[in-house]
Amino acid sequence: MTELFDLTILGAGPAGAEAAIEASNWGLRVAVLDEASAAGGQVYRAPQFEPRTGPVDPHHAEGNALRERLERSGATFLRSHRVWDISMSGQRETPQYTVSTMGPSGLTEIQSRALLVATGVTERFYARPGWTLPGVIGLGAATAMLKSAQVLPGRNVVVAGVGPLLSLVAHLIIQGGGKVAAVVDVSPLSEWLGHVPAMMSRPDLLARGAKWQLELAAHRVPVYRGYDISRIIGTTEVAAVELGKLKKDGTVVDRFQIEADAVCMSYGLTPATEVFRLLGADQVFNEECGGWVPVLDDCQRTTVPALYAAGDGAGLLGAAAAPLTGALASLAVAFDLERISPADFARSKTGLDAKLRRAAKFGRAMAKMARPRPALMAAIPDSTVVCRCEDITAGELKQTIQAGAKNINALKFATRCGMGPCGGRVCGEAAAAMLECHGIKRSEIQQFTARPPLRPILLADVTRDFEYSDIPLPEPAPA
Amino acid sequence: MNTMFDCAVVGGGIMGAASAMRMAKGGMKVVLFEAQQLGMGASGVNAGTLSLQIKRVALMPYALKGHELWAQAGDAVGFKECGGVTLAFTQNEAQILEERMTARMKAGAPIEMISGARAREIEPHLTDRIVAASFCAADGYANSSLTGMYYRQLLKDAGVEVHELCSVDEITPSPDQVLLRTGIGVIAAKRALLATGAWTKRLGEQVGTSLPIRVRINTVSVTERMPKIAKKVIGHATGLLTLKQSTNGTVLIGGGWQGTGTPEQGRGKVVPETLTSNLRLAQYAIPELAGARIVRCWTGFEANSPDFMPIAGRMPGWENLFVLCCVRGGYTIGPYMGQLMGDYILGREPELPLFDPIRFQENQHDQKH
Numbered sequence: 001m002t003e004l005f006d007l008t009i010l011g012a013g014p015a016g017a018e019a020a021i022e023a024s025n026w027g028l029r030v031a032v033l034d035e036a037s038a039a040g041g042q043v044y045r046a047p048q049f050e051p052r053t054g055p056v057d058p059h060h061a062e063g064n065a066l067r068e069r070l071e072r073s074g075a076t077f078l079r080s081h082r083v084w085d086i087s088m089s090g091q092r093e094t095p096q097y098t099v100s101t102m103g104p105s106g107l108t109e110i111q112s113r114a115l116l117v118a119t120g121v122t123e124r125f126y127a128r129p130g131w132t133l134p135g136v137i138g139l140g141a142a143t144a145m146l147k148s149a150q151v152l153p154g155r156n157v158v159v160a161g162v163g164p165l166l167s168l169v170a171h172l173i174i175q176g177g178g179k180v181a182a183v184v185d186v187s188p189l190s191e192w193l194g195h196v197p198a199m200m201s202r203p204d205l206l207a208r209g210a211k212w213q214l215e216l217a218a219h220r221v222p223v224y225r226g227y228d229i230s231r232i233i234g235t236t237e238v239a240a241v242e243l244g245k246l247k248k249d250g251t252v253v254d255r256f257q258i259e260a261d262a263v264c265m266s267y268g269l270t271p272a273t274e275v276f277r278l279l280g281a282d283q284v285f286n287e288e289c290g291g292w293v294p295v296l297d298d299c300q301r302t303t304v305p306a307l308y309a310a311g312d313g314a315g316l317l318g319a320a321a322a323p324l325t326g327a328l329a330s331l332a333v334a335f336d337l338e339r340i341s342p343a344d345f346a347r348s349k350t351g352l353d354a355k356l357r358r359a360a361k362f363g364r365a366m367a368k369m370a371r372p373r374p375a376l377m378a379a380i381p382d383s384t385v386v387c388r389c390e391d392i393t394a395g396e397l398k399q400t401i402q403a404g405a406k407n408i409n410a411l412k413f414a415t416r417c418g419m420g421p422c423g424g425r426v427c428g429e430a431a432a433a434m435l436e437c438h439g440i441k442r443s444e445i446q447q448f449t450a451r452p453p454l455r456p457i458l459l460a461d462v463t464r465d466f467e468y469s470d471i472p473l474p475e476p477a478p479a
Numbered sequence: 480m481n482t483m484f485d486c487a488v489v490g491g492g493i494m495g496a497a498s499a500m501r502m503a504k505g506g507m508k509v510v511l512f513e514a515q516q517l518g519m520g521a522s523g524v525n526a527g528t529l530s531l532q533i534k535r536v537a538l539m540p541y542a543l544k545g546h547e548l549w550a551q552a553g554d555a556v557g558f559k560e561c562g563g564v565t566l567a568f569t570q571n572e573a574q575i576l577e578e579r580m581t582a583r584m585k586a587g588a589p590i591e592m593i594s595g596a597r598a599r600e601i602e603p604h605l606t607d608r609i610v611a612a613s614f615c616a617a618d619g620y621a622n623s624s625l626t627g628m629y630y631r632q633l634l635k636d637a638g639v640e641v642h643e644l645c646s647v648d649e650i651t652p653s654p655d656q657v658l659l660r661t662g663i664g665v666i667a668a669k670r671a672l673l674a675t676g677a678w679t680k681r682l683g684e685q686v687g688t689s690l691p692i693r694v695r696i697n698t699v700s701v702t703e704r705m706p707k708i709a710k711k712v713i714g715h716a717t718g719l720l721t722l723k724q725s726t727n728g729t730v731l732i733g734g735g736w737q738g739t740g741t742p743e744q745g746r747g748k749v750v751p752e753t754l755t756s757n758l759r760l761a762q763y764a765i766p767e768l769a770g771a772r773i774v775r776c777w778t779g780f781e782a783n784s785p786d787f788m789p790i791a792g793r794m795p796g797w798e799n800l801f802v803l804c805c806v807r808g809g810y811t812i813g814p815y816m817g818q819l820m821g822d823y824i825l826g827r828e829p830e831l832p833l834f835d836p837i838r839f840q841e842n843q844h845d846q847k848h
């Protein structure tokens with residue numbers, strides 16, 4: 001008989017892992033899944049081997065502590081599990097979730113009475129000529145590479161885009177023995193300074209950021225603020241980067257080139273909303289939270305019964321707030337499954353709310369940096385590939401929008417943009433920005449319809465061993 | 480601006496768009512409303528199969544005409560006449576195949592029965608466990624997701640006033656006009672056509688006519704791009720498999736396996752059990768598919784009538800309301816069906832007969848208002 005968990009948690013990052021620990025403390029039977037081979041998520045990503053020269057990742061110790069606590073919690077941790085489908089059955093008041101996964105021992109289904117989505121964010125890519133060259137990766141991808149495999153993205157790397165990841169990636173490259181050719185930050189200094197009051201809520205993080213700036217200066221790394229990459233140059237690999245001053249309309253002027261063999265570049269983060277879309281949870285577009293976010297009550301409940309959301313995937317708030325929203329979600333699950341009294345619930349909630357208010361202050365400022373900036377797609381050349389799975393250019397998308405495609409799914413139907421293996425995760429924000437540049441609101445642009453599999457799955461993994469007689473052929477329709 | 484339209488069309492799929500075009504070309508002032516954007520329902524999410532080997536015998540003359548219209552559309556809809564092979568894997572299926580294909584041949588489809596060995600010559604990646612097969616050189620496919628873009632241009636050229644993302648919330652017919660409460664206000668037209676696929680039942684009830692429409696929730700899957708493994712459209716004797724490899728290398732797998740959901744909920748959901756059976760049948764036909772990666776599975780709503788024949792004619796009870804839905808093989812036949820419907824509303828004799836929904840009404844003689 002299949003085991004029925006109280007709670008399945010998707011994602012073992014700071015929100016999911018903390019939620020698993022908390023829920024286990026409340027006596028819930030918990031399964032927590034992650035695609036990675038260790039818990040930690042993106043921020044606390046575990047190294048694949050112990051660093052030879054001591055840890056360079058500033059989050060190393062915290063990550064290890066989180067993994068140890070999860071290990072001790074009694075929650076069932078299913079590492080290296082990819083979720084490809086989720087379905088809900090049973091009564092509305094007492095639903096049952098079935099999560100279909102591919103794990104190291106093949107396909108499995110996990111059943112539970114509640115589901116918590118803590119799947120974090122995806123990077124926002126805005127296409128630039130040359131961005132599909134080998135050697136161009138996202139800032140988030142770069143942190144994964146540097147923290148986990150401890151491999152440098154290149155020998156001479158341009159780090160570009162927006163937000164606090166710029167400093168982190170540059171720091172990790174320098175500490176790993178690499179050279180940063182330049183940091184190209186879309187935000188002018190004034191934008192950063194505007195956030196200083198909010199950042200004062202976390203003097204430790206502010207000080208760390210300042211230290212990393214000094215490190216850049218010590219290594220004579222040029223930092224261009226209010227600049228953007230206009231082009232990445234190279235034939236089979238990155239050879240140079242063209243950049244210049246960014247104007248409000250998205251054009252880049254006073255351009256010049258610098259040599260580089262790799263580029264780490266992305267333009268903010270946006271909640272990964274596939275599961276909410278798949279299960280039909282109401283969502284709202286809120287650029288202050290990074291884009292589309294699930295509609296939540298004050299305890300992380302979505303509009304779908306027994307479906308909860310926590311961490312940055314529920315709205316960007318940063319790594320400090322993530323464990324708190326995770327804990328809050330677990331508290332709500334424990335209460336909804338009648339494992340704790342209303343009094344215990346209220347007491348714990350008050351405590352968490354207070355902590356969350358403090359943590360959110362810093363997180364909100366960083367989330368603002370990560371917001372969509374559609375103007376950055378306004379001036380790209382027509383020949384630039386936007387959907388790299390299907391080779392769809394900006395010109396084709398523009399033409400289709402002008403011919404009458406008014407939302408992202410109509411654009412997808414007409415051009416194949418977003419139909420490839422990435423499921424629209426790479427091109428979706430850029431395509432939406434292009435629609436927005438044509439005067440359409442994000443609420444009307446909507447999101448790509450989510451379809452299973454949530455990640456590509458091998459056909460043989462679905463069909464497994466079978467005989468022809470195993471296929472139940474229904475009565476055919478009349479001829 | 481109280482324009483009186485000659486006809487208001489509700490629904491911007493193939494049926495509605497093709498009918499609207501025909502009427503506009505015939506001199507009518509036509510307005511069309513689509514709740515989503517054009518061609519995003521069944522017209523845009525079906526597997527794109529244009530196979531005469533799976534068409535209803537009684538609809539074969541219509542299918543041959545529809546096929547011609549898609550051929551004329553050509554590259555704009557990704558039309559490919561690649562031929563099609565239909566397979567039987569058991570003696571029983573071979574018998575079904577023989578019977579059904581013989582009937583279709585008699586109805587005018589250029590189909591021939593071939594051996595399993597011949598099928599594998601035509602399509603070398605097929606399994607060697609074929610008991611019998613049939614072949615039709617006229618079979619092919621088109622890219623259904625281009626339907627909306629294709630008709631948007633044609634409707635514009637024909638002078639049809641199109642309102643996308645504009646739902647019709649209420650239809651009030653009276654003997655001399657039809658009022659439609661829409662997203663852009665109340666619109667008056669001398670007559671109206673409902674071409675709303677699986678959503679037609681609800682609209683029919685709203686004007687007091689109960690149409691016996693049932694909804695099927697068909698599943699389609701697509702692989703990522705892969706080396707060439709199929710040149711033809713591959714089918715199964717029962718019709719429970721359609722498979723073709725697009726020019727870009729992706730393989731589309733359909734066959735009418737059922738998902739769940741209702742049109743009112745917006746979209747259906749894939750059911751793991753039926754998906755598994757669908758993919759097993761595909762893999763049984765082409766074993767190399769085992770190594771393909773599935774990128775996406777989805778469902779589309781297909782409206783059906785109890786006799787599996789179209790509902791196409793005057794709405795029972797109303798002189799100035801028309802309905803067109805439930806056309807089995809509607810992707811292939813739709814463009815032609817729209818022409819017939821358009822002609823009928825224009826007051827012309829359609830080239831081939833329509834399918835009067837009055838056949839489903841109990842008291843057929845005292846229905847007219």
